[in-house]
Amino acid sequence: MQLVRVTCRYCKRSHVYRPDDLIQIFGDVDVDSLMHRMKCEGGAGHGQLDVKGFLPSGSELVGLRIRRLAAIKFQRVPVWKDD
Template sequence: MVEIHPFKRLRAWTLLAARDQGQLISVTCDYCRVTHRYLATDLIELCGNVTLDKVLRRFRCEKCGKKNYLNMTLHVPHGSEFGELPVRRLREVRTTRIPVWSDDVLR
């Protein structure tokens, strides 16, 4: 069987398809060796229904702050992992209001 490069598979797979298959999105920083797993429904709320290669562009490692060393894989949890596998959940989305000023003359 022909092996498909994992990045090409991420380009064709969307977050809705991952949610329907029950897959977790696992993001690993190869620089500081930290792995976090996310539910696809939380990422849909944050990014919309986009392909998985576009989701990876929005991430940055919280420990080292680098984007170049991130790697994404899909993880299908087994029955023994339920109740023990750590998963990051989206609690809330905060938006910041930043004022933009311009100098003008009083009229």
């Protein structure tokens, strides 16, 4: 199983995601384009994230915390028109 590690160089935060979760949000895109599309949760000004796909070994998987998609929230945006 391949995983994706996303690291913010600014706040040194690193999270591991499952590709199938990321596909739900970003579509079936390659890792390089995720770098431009993902934003650090710590702040929008943290710049480009470091995104790397990796294949964890058995020992690496032990204790590895994987960030799972809990929910996708959709924002309700009102659109007005004059009658």
